[in-house]
Amino acid sequence: MRTATSRRQFMTLLGVSAAAVSCGTAVGGGSGKQTKKLRYQGWAGQVTLPELAEDLGYLDDVKLDWVGNTISGPQDIQSAATGQIDFGGAFNGAVVKLAANGAPITSVISYYGSDKRAYNGFYVLEDSPVRSARDLIGKKVGMNTLGAHSEAMLDIYLQRHGLSQDEIDKVEPLVVPPVNTEQSLRQHQIQVGVLGDILRDKAVAKGGVRPLFTDFELLGAFSAGTYVMTDRFLRQNPDTARTFVTGVARAIEWARKRPREEVIARMTEVVKKRDRKEDATPLKYWKSFGVAETGGRITDKQLKLWIDWLAERGDIKRGKVTASGLYTNKYNDYRPTGTSSGSPAPSATKTRS
Template sequence: MPLTPAPNRRHFLALAGLAAAAAACGKAEAGTAGGAGGRKRTLRYQGAAGAVTLPELAEDLGYLGDVKLEWVGNTISGPQDIQSAATGQTDFGGAFNGAVVKLASQGAPVKAVISYYGSDKDAYNGFYVLEDSPIRAPRDLIGKKVGMNTLGAHSEAMLDIYLERHGLSRAEIGKVTPLVVPPVNTEQALRQKQIQVGVLGGILRDKALATGGIRPLFTDFQLLGAFSAGTYVMTERFLKANPETARTFVTGVAKAIEWSRTTPRDQVIARFTAIVEKRRRQEDTAALKFWRSYGVAETGGRIDPKSFRLWVDWLADRGDVPKSRIKSVDELYTNEFNAYGKGSGS
């Protein structure tokens, strides 16, 4: 199992290909235009194997009306997903808000329209060590390897914030090594001591904890409390050409968020299982029974400015985004298309 060391952190988001997306989006996004009357009603998107995304749930519940989803494949990461949306290969994509900030700072004309995942008491990622590990405090991580699913995204940001808030200097933080480890291999890598810390969430976390022999160093929920961490984005051109489609989509996703909160968990899981089975992609549904929450903090996924302000400041402090590129967090998102709670959407 290969373990990939982190690159220089000042360039980590550029490695995700976001700069290329920003340069290309002006030419490629013609494919997202709505045509006559701005009535594009079929939205291309990327999914996730063995999982049900909020737009897929919204469509199955009938919340998207005459708007249809067209699956074009599965995404490999959040940065790749929003890059596809920016370049017009898909009509929407979702990623960690730091990646959205980086993409926008490179000039890509995209807007975040609704939050779709986050951390709460049920949905969180933990940084785990072996039960007998000498790692007990942030400073103990100096010289250690931390395995996570991808670099330049949620987990690396949580690690940096954790270390910074506990007083480690930039030089000391640079001595903590994030490594890319496939999520399905993280527990094994931790137990075999190939890494000293592993980031685990969802079913993989629950299975590892049930096996025993590991303990949490910290979780993102403990670090920041309940917060929305990622948003779906659409291009500004798409929103201008297809406002009603955008409103139907965003409001439908908002209603699906609230349906998942208020419906008994066993019924939600049963719905997920039926959705996966109906699409006939030979996917394993076993992981669905471990679902607990999407983790979205705000009602209906409405975007709170603080969901972006934290990452703008973090990226600017690191030099990854020039402060002059993002004049206000308000330019990064819009709640204009989310009608949930405004009458027709509730």
């Protein structure tokens, strides 16, 4: 069952206080010199878009500084909000929640999403009796973190299939590291496991599992997560932010346009060169980053869906934030021709209530 404890844990994770944010460090600006080094967290066995952009030479003189790995988008953006890293990425619902708690952050580019090739599936064993939403009552669903993308998809799926809130509360989402999800499912420690992209295709290739539903089936193609930077960092390092965002946008389109085999080969080389004692084998299952919009440009609808979802859950107060106040495209100079202009692209005016 969904407990008050799990909700409090999620609230604590994203309920970063204004005092904590004010203690965060930001380099540049004050001395008139912008930082050229961006601290970030990676994902074991995966190549993020900023890492790909750097390897392709799209970040120019801006360098990435890896400080460790994460398995949680909410943790990643909280680290960005408190100045432990310079950018972080998460499911847009987590971004909304953090901003609504007073963190002065701004989304600058979309970096992942769902499409017909890249999606998160809720998988069960082939012989599982779970075949409908109602069958999930009393079952355990393993996902990488609570209160984020996977739990949102689960809630929407259950609501659309007519379950009451009391029934939904009897479905138990559990935190399971993505690399352990398949094993936990096969060992019957959980009844449903959320698997995405590489880990999903690897499990499917082994056989014995089937999807109950996917987020692509639920919502169609959509960009689901954004990279954020603090407002302070953006004020102090606007040129660095522009280089970063535009470089990531170029990497999105490079991966979209190049043959899949070429993208996989490039990312495999990135993993080998960074020498973090990782297994690059799962990369052969990569298909797409799933970003829906050209160059990762952000739109109101990407955030409004989650503002409404969080308000319905009672996690944020209605009217606390607006979609247009959470993001900007002004640092994204990517153009469909593949060239970048010197002037900012059209953007939403960022305001926060």
